[in-house]
Amino acid sequence: MKPLANAFLPYPPVPVASAETGPLAGLRLAVKDLFDVKGYPTAAGNPYLLAGSGIKEETAPLVRQLLDLGASFVGKTHTDELAYSLIGNNLHFGMPINPSHPELIPGGSSSGSAVAVASGLADIGLGTDTSGSIRLPATANGLFGWRPSFGLLDPAGVRPLAPSFDVPGLFTRDYATLRRVMQSLGVHDARTPSTILIVEDLLSSCDQDIADAFWATMRKLEAPVVTRPSLSTTGLPDLARCFTTILQKEAWQTNQVLFERARQTLAPDIVQRLISGREISHESYETAVSQRARFRQAFEETMHDAVLVMPTLPTVPPRRDDTQERFAAFRARSIEMLCIAGLSGCPQITMPLPLAGGEPAGISLIAAHGFDATFVEGLATRLA
Structure with missing residues (x-):
């Protein structure tokens, strides 16, 4: 890893099972610390929530779906506190480093997942988007970012912020990988806008x-x-x-x-x-x-x-x-x-x-x- 990226939370590593084969085999998955992952706490960027979290016994369904498709878990990533910002800073845990423009903010709140992908530490960065928390850090870090249709991806096992806006979303470094993930998740339609x-x-x-x-x-x-x-x-x-x-x-x-x-x-x-x-x-x-x-x-x-x-x-x-x-x-x-x-x-x-x-x-x-x-x-x- 590149420790200066400050993309990942320093949780003790716990093995997280994934399928050995599948359409996402060979792709590394970084998960925002709003999603529950079995064997890890979920802090949402806040020390009080971290202290009271306990170790989760279930993995959020969307995370499990990606793992069952062959992606391999590489760690939980930083988030702005409560996912309630667009900057990428966290008073308690610091600000991840934008690898292409270290003088600029990484954007938030899915800052860690974006930086993990931009730094080459993951191929898929899983985050959430309420007011721009996928789209802004994707832009700041030179990535592709997908905010799905509201309700398309399962939000269970994810700490909410504003439920009528919250959606899970993701980052990739290139369009081919984004297309691969979308198709693996069964996102298909035949519509061609004119x-x-x-x-x-x-x-x-x-x-x-x-x-x-x-x-x-x-x-x-x-x-x-x-x-x-x-x-x-x-x-x-x-x-x-x-x-x-x-x-x-x-x-x-x-x-x-x-x-x-x-x-x-x-x-x-x-x-x-x-x-x-x-x-x-x-x-x-x-x-x-x-x-x-x-x-x-x-x-x-x-x-x-x-x-x-x-x-x-x-x-x-x-x-x-x-x-x-x-x-x-x-x-x-x-x-x-x-x-x-x-x-x-x-x-x-x-x-x-x-x-x-x-x-x-x-x-x-x-x-x-x-x-x-x-x-x-x-x-x-x-x-x-």
């Missing part, structure tokens, strides 16, 4: 170098494109507020007992976010849920025969030694783009987008709910 959709306000919210790289990539495709000014009549900031209201309220509900019993074990920024969720009224939450339902219906109609192509993030990830204020601004700006898949429940795949200066960026595809494999034989193959 329209590539580009939304103008998503591009206008990006830094110029990212917008330029995006358009350069689209020109190389030489594919017909349909553009529209926006996804919502209310605009991206309003969608982000809707998303954040639901996220913060559900995160408070999930972690209320922990907050009341062991607030002193939580990082200050996590405490503040939980308090914000506590203060959201039931009426405000229900209003946001209704707004999400309207957006989801409209988005499904838009995506009936289309794939939305967009930059994954509006800007390059910040430096790991930046201020909390800079991290907060980056998080807020990123949510305006990352919230689309969360609110719609639709699948999103991100892949590296080359920038002239060599900084990490990503380009994403979003399809209609349940059509994850649209990417497998379609546009993603050409982009990759």
